[in-house]
Amino acid sequence: MTIKLTSPAAVAAALAGLMATAPVLAADYVQAPGAGSHLAFATKYDGETFTGSFPGFSTRLSFDPANPAAGSLDVTIPLAGAKSGNSDRDSTLQGAEFFNVAKFATARYTAKGFTKVAEGKYEAKGTLELRGVSKPVTLGFDWKPGANPVLTGKATVKRLDFGVGEGDWKDTKTIPNETAISTVVKFQAK
Numbered sequence: 001m002t003i004k005l006t007s008p009a010a011v012a013a014a015l016a017g018l019m020a021t022a023p024v025l026a027a028d029y030v031q032a033p034g035a036g037s038h039l040a041f042a043t044k045y046d047g048e049t050f051t052g053s054f055p056g057f058s059t060r061l062s063f064d065p066a067n068p069a070a071g072s073l074d075v076t077i078p079l080a081g082a083k084s085g086n087s088d089r090d091s092t093l094q095g096a097e098f099f100n101v102a103k104f105a106t107a108r109y110t111a112k113g114f115t116k117v118a119e120g121k122y123e124a125k126g127t128l129e130l131r132g133v134s135k136p137v138t139l140g141f142d143w144k145p146g147a148n149p150v151l152t153g154k155a156t157v158k159r160l161d162f163g164v165g166e167g168d169w170k171d172t173k174t175i176p177n178e179t180a181i182s183t184v185v186k187f188q189a190k
Contacts, residue, residue, distance in 0.1 A: 026064040026071055029187035031057075032148060036186040039077065043159075043179045045089075052084035052093075059185050061151065065143060068114035068122055073139075075109040097166045104131045111139065120144070124153075130162040148186055155181040 031037055039054045056078045063071040079099040084090055094101045111126025121142055128137040141153035157179045159165050165175055 026062040028190035029061045031059040032186045032188040039183045071114045073111045077107040133162045151185045
């Protein structure tokens, strides 16, 4: 079958129809180098809140807001660099009872397929691998599009699910089981 297009308007209409049926492809991003991105945690010790960060984490993202179900996220987190502003606490975090960095140098969060929950807001039901244990963790995130898009996210991790805080540190009156995670990631096109 041959379609004869006799006017510029007919050509434009035909092209628009073809483009409307073409699949939408996700854009691929990597974390932009330099300042601006951070990955942080917050919890309590004996009732006092403390925060920390994981410098040196890296993020790859494939995402199209028009088709979030096709998205994917991959975050690599070097644990030895965890900083909380207290050198004694930092060395304890690196030890065998917490992150055990001698055996497990990195943690990794991966997710495939996101769900739109509101305009500009999404949810990733992914998997965190920490200390050789893999468990589901949900990351809620906001997406700010642009030439250098920004993902701002929050999650809650139950540390005891991963064996973080063994021995006397298992007491949730001393350190709660839930740790709040927050992140801001600035991206550039891959």
